[in-house]
Amino acid sequence: MSGVTRRSILTASAAATLAARAGLAAAETPAANTPAPGIYRYKIGSYELTALYDGIWYRPIADKFIRNASFADVEHALDEAFMPHDKLATPFTTLIVNTGKKLVLIDTGTGGQIASSAGVLRDNLTAAGIDPKAVDQIVISHFHPDHINGIKDKDNNLIFANAEIMVPAAEWAFWMDDANMNAAPADMKETFLNQRRIFSDLANNVTHYAPGQEVAPGIETLPAPGHTPGHTVFAIHSGDQSLLVLSDTAQHPAVFARHPDWQAAFDVDGAAAVATRKRLFDRAAADRMLVTGYHFPFPACGHLIKTASGYEHVPIEWQTTL
Numbered sequence: 001m002s003g004v005t006r007r008s009i010l011t012a013s014a015a016a017t018l019a020a021r022a023g024l025a026a027a028e029t030p031a032a033n034t035p036a037p038g039i040y041r042y043k044i045g046s047y048e049l050t051a052l053y054d055g056i057w058y059r060p061i062a063d064k065f066i067r068n069a070s071f072a073d074v075e076h077a078l079d080e081a082f083m084p085h086d087k088l089a090t091p092f093t094t095l096i097v098n099t100g101k102k103l104v105l106i107d108t109g110t111g112g113q114i115a116s117s118a119g120v121l122r123d124n125l126t127a128a129g130i131d132p133k134a135v136d137q138i139v140i141s142h143f144h145p146d147h148i149n150g151i152k153d154k155d156n157n158l159i160f161a162n163a164e165i166m167v168p169a170a171e172w173a174f175w176m177d178d179a180n181m182n183a184a185p186a187d188m189k190e191t192f193l194n195q196r197r198i199f200s201d202l203a204n205n206v207t208h209y210a211p212g213q214e215v216a217p218g219i220e221t222l223p224a225p226g227h228t229p230g231h232t233v234f235a236i237h238s239g240d241q242s243l244l245v246l247s248d249t250a251q252h253p254a255v256f257a258r259h260p261d262w263q264a265a266f267d268v269d270g271a272a273a274v275a276t277r278k279r280l281f282d283r284a285a286a287d288r289m290l291v292t293g294y295h296f297p298f299p300a301c302g303h304l305i306k307t308a309s310g311y312e313h314v315p316i317e318w319q320t321t322l
């Protein structure tokens, strides 16, 4: 190292670092200050699926949130899931299935009518290059507002103007029954009224499906009662691949897959919801099925494994090829 001392090398490198910093400062990039699109595309056989994020709601919860567990246990589970004690992280992911012949949307998001931190489905449709008018069918899993409100905007205009709307017959029978509405407690009455806002002027154009029926080629409907009476999940089959669309069989898996026995206050029939959850999760785990859950963290897709005390959700790896 003829004549070059260690000290002189360090000095030169320090000077270069300073010069680089100065250069960086000169080319400083303004912050984007806007979230990135929430779109994830994958394939089941020849069907192309697009998961579209609608945002997240931090649902306020209190000590009666789980009917059959102490709030201390719930707080512990929320800690383990890195969640605050007074709010349940509730993300929303809708799914577009392109069968090659039809564009089918499964559940419609919040329509921006539930939380200011949700309602970006339309932006993500645009980012995904999907025109809402091109959607042929909307298939609804159940009638809670976070699944049906995106049928219409705040001014009651249809967002997917050309889509046939398909709903579970048992959901319609339960929620559109005025006797059930009149007998319901006050907070549940709001849910009934919201369903009338969405569906009353569409009644003649809504198709009712029974579980077991295919709503489109390769999209099978399966009964999953408990969360609501007509709550439905879907199995999508194409070629030799399948996806189980779990709808609201479980809310956030970091809480409800780990504690499959828990009955949430918003489940219409808590015991039935637990039985449905275990039946479907057992099947998904045993068959190593790819699953997606409406309230799973985006892109809401992965696998379930059985653990000593419940289940664990293992997210898929983000693919850059289809």
Ligand SMILES: [Zn+2]
Residues within 6 Å of the ligand: 144, 146, 147, 248, 294, 295
């Ligand atoms: Zn939901």
